[in-house]
Amino acid sequence: MELNILWFILVGVLFTGFFFLEGFDYGVGMLLPFIGKNDVERRIVINTIGPFWDGNEVWMITAGGALFAAFPHVYATMFSGFYMALFLMLVALILRGVAIEFRSKDESFKWRSTWDWMIFIGSTLPALLWGVVVTNLIQGIPINSKMQYAGTFFDLLSPYTLVGGVAFLLVFLFHGALFLTLRVEGELIERSRKAAVKIGLLAALVFLSLVGLTYTNTDLFKSELASSALWGAVVIFVAGYVLLWLKRFGWAFAMSGLAIAFTTIAFFSGLFPRIMVSSLNPTWSLTIYNAASSAYTLKIMSFAALALVPIVLAYQGWTYWVFRKRVTTKKLEY
Amino acid sequence: MEEVLLARWQFAITTVYHFLFVPLTLGLSVLVAVMETMYVRTGNETYKTMTKFWGKLFLVNFIMGVVTGIVQEFHFGMNWAEYSRFMGDIFGAPLALEALSAFFLESTFLGLWIFGWDRLSKKMHAACMWLVAFGSNLSAFWILVANSFMQSPVGYALRNGRVELTDFIQVITNPYVWGQFPHTILGGLVTAGVFVTAISAYYLLKKRHLPVFKPSIKIGLACMLVSTLLVMGTGHLQAQFLAAKQPMKMAAMEALWESSDPAPFAIAVVVDEQNKKNSFEIGIPGALSFLAYNKFSGEIKGINELQAAAEKKYGPGNYTPNITQSFWTFRIMVLSGLWMMLMAALGAFFFYKKQLEENPFILKLLLWSLPFPYIANSTGWILTEGGRQPWIVVGLQKVSEGVSTNVTSTEIWISMIGFTVLYGALAAVAIYLVHKFIMIGPMDEKPVLSVLTKKKEATLWN
DSSP: OOHHHHHHHHHHHHHHHHHHHHHHHHHHHHHHHHHOOSHHHHHHHHHHHTTTHHHHHHHHHHHHHHHHHHOHHHHHHHHHHTHHHHHHHHHHHHHHHHHHHHGGGOOOHHHHHHHHHHHHHHHHHHHHHHHHHHHHHHHOBOBOTTSOBOSOGGGGOOHHHHHHHHHHHHHHHHHHHHHHHHHOOTHHHHHHHHHHHHHHHHHHHHHHHHHHHHHHHOSGGGSHHHHHHHHHHHHHHHHHHHHHHTTOHHHHHHHHHHHHHHHHHHHHHHHTTEEEOBSSOGGGSEETTTTOOOHHHHHHHHHHHHHHHHHHHHHHHHHHHHTOSOOOSSSOOO | OHHHHHHHHHHHHHHHHHHHHHHHHHHHHHHHHHHHHHHHHHOOHHHHHHHHHHHHHHHHHHHHHHHHHHHHHHHHHHTOHHHHHHHHHHHHHHHHHIIIIIIHHHHHHHHHHHHOTTTSOHHHHHHHHHHHHHHHHHHHHHHHHHHHHHHSOOSEEEETTEEEESOHHHHHTOHHHHHHHHHHHHHHHHHHHHHHHHHHHHHHHHTOSHHHHHHHHHHHHHHHHHHHHHHHHHHHHHHHHHHHHOHHHHHHHHTOOSOBSSOOEEEEEEEETTTTEEEEEEEETTHHHHHHHSSSOOOBOOHHHHHHHHHHHHOSSOOOOOHHHHHHHHHHHHHHHHHHHHHHHHHHHHHHTTOSTTOHHHHHHHHTTTHHHHHHHHHHHHHHHHTTTTEEETTTEEHHHHSOSSOOHHHHHHHHHHHHHHHHHHHHHHHHHHHHHHHHOOOOOOOOSOOOOHHHHHHHHO
């Protein structure tokens, strides 16, 4: 296989892993102030993602690094073009990271409550912004002939991309609520289930509008793979919701994860072979060819990725095995 | 032009701030792993208490390094997009490898370490901290590979208007990185050694928790003694390498305007950058030649000659870094290093004589040595990066050519002020926490869950 294509797939895999894993992290973070009614419960909610969240965030860092290594022009255009969006995201991620670490380090009510809301903001904003970013990639942004972003921050906000942001946010919320049903005990399970039931319905509606707007605003459906993946995502999402009704939480969570994965696949295959679409002139889009690193670099990186990714998957998988038991009040670390 | 200056300031703030936390992560992960290994080997609960106490401080520091590190990765694309286009073929690879081979490792196994005390065997748990230590030090290697290329490019070709990788092995065996990497790792161990020693000295002064902090200070002093010696040694080798590979940086840090043979080592100068001379200077004759070549003769090229040569090669322009800054950052770094070496020797001597506890003067000196590793780490990097100016990649791209062209100065102002305020606030919180933990001291296990009253919770959260 051509290495440019391999790297497009690898970047897609990294983003899929990122959205799947950080999806429930963000969801849990957003639900924290609502599901956790007192300090013990909030600690439980945080501990459901406690051992995992930092490792999950590395998926995003690796996706960024992979873009830099394999498609440096995309990295340069995207990061300088989405400047203010990424600035907001960084502030959110900083607050979220330190909040998870710091909240238990002091016992005052104000301290903990403040950090809890930081976790909430730090999870909400990135979820929203990633939706805006991804939908912008396929809808097209003003990229000029020199591969430069020629718009402002507000050009990134359109009805379509805002729906994209809200859809990501709600789907992650649903995903996170389902994750909680698997990781908590007693009353909290019921509370998470109820939250998932409510959010799921709303998420389904907004997600369907996203699909509709994607049809009218982008050329995603021209790709057969993309359109079947997106319809697949819709069907899987609905199946997840039905399974939630049947209280088959494990299966429902698997479905919400799969729906996220299928959506990511749909957007990536809809983009292919472009990575960033130019709204000014289709020939100015950044593609896996004009934005790529040299064949030699791609080759070196391919060996490295193919050797390292399975190892990472193995030990991250093992972590989930180690912490497979539900978080209880009896043994509450931190 | 304003964007270039702002972007440089922002990068300086981001990097220096990030690197306040990184060296301690590099070194303290190793020391915590050593402590836990001692616990596993001996079964002595004191070592477990030590592991937990230092581990707690480690975690506060670690998370600060992580969150500021994300900014670091994003910044190359946000503020330095043209640099990223020009260098992506070479620079992106070590960055991606850093994430794949190191960040995953440290973050995943730290999660296991924090939450795995009751779920993993003792050995496995200690192994997790070793993997964290390995991961973080490996990440230092990859980022230094990338930085070394910027200082001394190897294994590349100029093609398609950018630098392209031609030999990956050359890039990772770049002699520059093998000077920088050991020096950085050892700098981390120095930082951790001083950190552990200084805080332990505080407890010995207050005569609190002696069973925990006597063994702690032993580990701290041992680490300090060995690593300060080695860090000096590697620094010396690096300087010799500089004399050969980056003569301008060498001349700048010595404020040596005219080529000299033998060259003196200046102790103090007053630089007159406009007239390209030193208006005041005292030095040791021949000492610089000795430092560079191990003999009291040998020519060291001066700034004026190097500037003329650069103009001939690259066209008119200023190829001289800031001399005053280079000169003094180097000396501050070296003096801090010497001070820490002296402290390590004194501390170790009195410890060996079993008189350390009864010597408040030495203990106070050790306690007040805490800022020095931070000063040395920061000045060292300011020297390294400042001495590279005006190049972003030596000989290939200037800093002014690397900046994003479509990012406005307003945007940079907003993000710079935003980050700086946030960084300031977080630094205050982190210092507050570390201070608080030090005041509380190591404790027996007690539930960390709060003592909040049910009533208060109910009113606010429902």
